[in-house]
Every structure is written in C-alpha cells, then in structure tokens.
Amino acid sequence: DIQMTQSPSTLSASVGDRVTITCRASQSISGWLAWYQQKPGKAPKLLIYDASSLESGVPSRFSGSGSGTEFTLTISSLQPDDFATYYCQLYNSYPTWTFGQGTKVEIK
C-alpha cells in the first residue's frame, strides 16, 4: 500500500507569511491528490483536487502543485482564518483513499 507522509507535522507562522506543506508518497501515485483544511469540531473542507485544481469558492491564496511522489500545498499570504490542520489525500478511480497524517498550522 502507498503511504502518504506530510511534513512538517506542525508549523508555526505569522499572518502574511508564505506557507508550504509537503506530502510525499512512498511510491509514484496512480491516481490524484487532494488537500483539505479542517478546523476543530468541523468536517474537512476540500481546497485543492487533482493536485493543482482550486475548488470553487476557495481563496486564490491557496495553490497546489506536484506530481509523481511529491506534492505541495502553498498558502501565499497566511490569513487569520487559515490557522487549521491540513491533510493531503491520495484517491483513485477504484476508488480507494489514503490520507496523510496532517499538518497543524499554528500562530507564531
């Protein structure tokens, strides 16, 4: 089974900072990669699908990139509403899902 490893596990940043979260697959993926934001007590929210496609309604400061085994989520200018936990998800057409372990973005 493919394992998805996110880094860092925790990230401390300030409002206005550029933030990058990485998701690495244990082998080259056959499928697609999504990114989610989750706030305490809430369901995850889809931000990016197919590695780089921005979900409708998501602010353009969020972007995704990557292919093969390495993917990144970038927040170009961190806003107060962005402090949350972020997860990557590998999914395919079978379909099966695999989540990364999460990255918590904290206020510095």
Place this chain on the structure above:
Amino acid sequence: EVQLVQSGAEVKKPGESLKISCKGSGYSFTNYWIGWVRQMPGKGLEWMGIIYPGDSDTRYSPSFQGQVTISADKSISTAYLQWSSLKASDTAMYYCARHSGSSSGTDYWGQGTLVTVSS
C-alpha cells in the same frame, strides 16, 4: 444545494451494535460514491470504506475490513455504517463524504457523528 446529513451522536456500551446514517440531498444520490472516514479524538483522518449506492458496489480499507459494514438504501438516499459489536476503541467522530470517482474528488462532507463507547 448538496447536503449530507448524518444521524446524531450515540453513546453505547462495549458489545452493543450500532448503525449510523448519512442522508444525501440536492444531487443524484445513485451517481456518486459515499465514503466513510474515522477520526479518533485528537488524531487524523482514516479512510474506512466506500459504497456506490447505484449498485451497492463496496470497497473497504484493509484496516476496517470485517470490523464494520457499509450499506446504502438508494430509495431513501441514505448510506449506513454499522458495527455488530462495539469496542471502546471505536470511540471517534465518523464522517461521510461524497466522492465522484474521478479527478474531482471528495467535495461534500457530512457534519460528523460522534460515537462514544464506554461501560
């Protein structure tokens, strides 16, 4: 408006059975997969399995195969997750989510059902 509405919180004893639900509305329920995700207290997201209500085709994560049963009743646009014998370690929030089966991914999530198993 697409909505997935899950059943309410449950408090159960070890060994009891449980079935929680996820009702879809605002879209063609039979044309999208419904997946289930576990989140234990303070932990990350774990994929449990997924069902296609159109024909009840079901897949399970190896970690959850044999531990839970996923089903759906397309006549009432509802998917289910059930346990025959709960354990304390089943205490968690459970989410359902809609999945296209294509590159557009998992776009709508239920609000979650908190299951607490305690003697």
